[in-house]
Amino acid sequence: xxxxxxxxxxxxxxxYGTIYALESLxxxxxxxxFEQDVSLAFLDDGVFQLTRGQDTxxxxxxxxxxxxxxxxxxxxxxxxxxxxxxDERGLTEADLxxxxxxDENDDWAEKPSIRVVSRAEMADIMASQDVxxxx
Amino acid sequence: MSTxxxxxxxxxxxxxxxSCLKHCKPGDAVLxxxxxxxxxxxxxxxxxEVRAGLSDVALYVLEGDVKxxxxxxxxxLGEVKSVGYGGFVDLVTSHxxxxxxx
Amino acid sequence: xxxxxxxxxxxxxxxAADTAYHFVKAALDNGHEVxxxxxxxxxxxxxTRLSVPPQDERHIQNNWTALAKDKGIDLVVCIAAAxxxxxxxxxxxxxxxxxxSNIAEGFRISGLGxxxxxxxxxxxxxxxxx
Numbered sequence: 001x002x003x004x005x006x007x008x009x010x011x012x013x014x015x016y017g018t019i020y021a022l023e024s025l026x027x028x029x030x031x032x033x034f035e036q037d038v039s040l041a042f043l044d045d046g047v048f049q050l051t052r053g054q055d056t057x058x059x060x061x062x063x064x065x066x067x068x069x070x071x072x073x074x075x076x077x078x079x080x081x082x083x084x085x086x087d088e089r090g091l092t093e094a095d096l097x098x099x100x101x102x103d104e105n106d107d108w109a110e111k112p113s114i115r116v117v118s119r120a121e122m123a124d125i126m127a128s129q130d131v132x133x134x135x
Numbered sequence: 136m137s138t139x140x141x142x143x144x145x146x147x148x149x150x151x152x153x154s155c156l157k158h159c160k161p162g163d164a165v166l167x168x169x170x171x172x173x174x175x176x177x178x179x180x181x182x183x184e185v186r187a188g189l190s191d192v193a194l195y196v197l198e199g200d201v202k203x204x205x206x207x208x209x210x211x212l213g214e215v216k217s218v219g220y221g222g223f224v225d226l227v228t229s230h231x232x233x234x235x236x237x
Numbered sequence: 238x239x240x241x242x243x244x245x246x247x248x249x250x251x252x253a254a255d256t257a258y259h260f261v262k263a264a265l266d267n268g269h270e271v272x273x274x275x276x277x278x279x280x281x282x283x284x285t286r287l288s289v290p291p292q293d294e295r296h297i298q299n300n301w302t303a304l305a306k307d308k309g310i311d312l313v314v315c316i317a318a319a320x321x322x323x324x325x326x327x328x329x330x331x332x333x334x335x336x337x338s339n340i341a342e343g344f345r346i347s348g349l350g351x352x353x354x355x356x357x358x359x360x361x362x363x364x365x366x367x
Binding site for chain 1: 348
């Protein structure tokens with residue numbers, strides 16, 4: 001497949017209450033095999049997907065939050081999180097999991113995958129895509 | 136380069152329209168479909184906020200959804216254009232991408 | 238233009254499958270191509286051939302089956318989402334040791350790769366959900 005497109009996965013929903021977050025992650029993992037230019041956007045309630053300390057033992061639903069930390073192995077290294085969405089929910093970047101990837105172009109240096117961006121920057125990111133998938 | 140945004144939820148129970156408007160770029164269009172059409176009602180508590188978000192952004196409603204919900208054409212914000220499904224298709228093809236605010 | 242479509246909510250509860258159906262018909266009427274419609278999340282429920290709505294209501298699944306037959310649209314149901322929700326084709330039913338299958342004519346079960354492929358191969362992608 002020669003053509004590379006810019007794919008953005010937009011996550012605006014919280015985990016567990018509905019299945020969208022999990023099934024979005026499943027698309028991202030499968031999509032990684034297609035070697036497109038992939039970014040993930042987390043805004044509105046979607047920022048709750050990335051919080052630390054999720055423990056689902058009490059609700060009997062699989063905890064998939066660890067899977068975000070494996071995305072680097074799939075070359076999914078751009079996780080854009082909207083600052084205003086964090087602020088509105090009383091969260092800061094410190095409330096989010098540390099998600100990193102090893103940069104093959106920089107001697108495999110470990111770098112953060114999460115990039116907190118402003119709402120205006122998020123709008124620019126959205127406006128630069130070829131394909132936007134919403135979950 | 137511009138985006139067609141679709142919103143299918145009433146702004147009175149869900150923040151999708153508000154969030155969408157905050158992420159629009161000049162030249163974009165927003166099409167309200169399904170329960171989203173309630174966002175185009177003039178004189179509502181949210182009308183001013185919707186209007187304020189529309190600088191350089193065109194707002195459309197899907198005609199069938201407006202009629203189905205018994206919304207009188209006279210109660211729709213003046214700047215809103217009404218389209219059918221064919222018009223929806225034209226909006227999709229005349230913008231570079233479509234983003235659904237689900 | 239080639240337009241790809243995603244339906245991500247189930248029939249009757251949400252309007253998504255209806256709006257998508259009218260959109261696809263209009264796109265074809267306007268001379269565009271809709272090579273594939275991908276059903277995801279609860280959207281996979283559109284593909285059940287066991288749906289029996291009251292006679293005076295639209296039959297969502299039959300409408301899609303007819304459209305697929307008439308216009309040669311590839312209706313793809315996500316296998317992972319379908320298996321969770323109890324939608325199986327004959328092969329899957331056999332493989333999983335189930336005593337019945339329930340996918341309607343015109344739909345086929347396949348992987349999420351079909352969604353990505355659709356995004357790559359079409360000019361526009363339009364999602365209908367909730």
